[in-house]
Amino acid sequence: GEFEGMKEKIKNPLWIPDFGKPEIHPTFGCVAVGAREFLVAFNIDLATLDESVASNISRTIRKSNGGFQYIQAGPATLEKRGHVQVTMNILDYKKNPVYRIFETVKMEALRYHIDVPSTEIIGLLPKNALLKSLEYYFLCDNISLSKDISVEDIVRYSKKYLKIRDFDSSKIIETYL
Numbered sequence: 001g002e003f004e005g006m007k008e009k010i011k012n013p014l015w016i017p018d019f020g021k022p023e024i025h026p027t028f029g030c031v032a033v034g035a036r037e038f039l040v041a042f043n044i045d046l047a048t049l050d051e052s053v054a055s056n057i058s059r060t061i062r063k064s065n066g067g068f069q070y071i072q073a074g075p076a077t078l079e080k081r082g083h084v085q086v087t088m089n090i091l092d093y094k095k096n097p098v099y100r101i102f103e104t105v106k107m108e109a110l111r112y113h114i115d116v117p118s119t120e121i122i123g124l125l126p127k128n129a130l131l132k133s134l135e136y137y138f139l140c141d142n143i144s145l146s147k148d149i150s151v152e153d154i155v156r157y158s159k160k161y162l163k164i165r166d167f168d169s170s171k172i173i174e175t176y177l
Contacts, residue, residue: 006030038173040090040129041122042098043076044105044167045083047115051075054084057108061086061101068096070103083117093126095157097131102162118165127174130158137161151175 007024009015016022017030023032045056054075061067073088086105090096098165106116129144136159138145151169158164170176 013168038126040093040125043085043087043120045118047117051077051084053112054086057086070096093129097132099136117118121171124173127172
């Protein structure tokens, strides 16, 4: 109901404020804050300048077309880099891990005879988002993932398996904690 609807909504027991009375301040208004799972901004590079390919693959991986729930995806052209991307927000990496989306995009790119040379992480992501993917790849290679794996090794293996370019430990949230 946007701001105009808040005058009535704030009286609803589900919307009663944590502090103060359930009413809008006459001159200040109100502030609402929400929280969600970490969003992982993940882009997958395609070795083509044909944006329709990225658009088609983006449509394929979205729930509205039978793809993944918790994914927002679209095409982007990176003219300076000479390719297009499937650019996406993974809204819940626990339900749809990075590796699953990456492998699906690689599989779809095969239909167009297009290579997937690299990926990128925009902003920060939780260490666990990478560990879930490394666990998958390690199982494929019959390697056990140590619970004590170092951040340096997480970065190294993420670059290897997920082809993440321009990536280092500064992209992992836990390095700041």
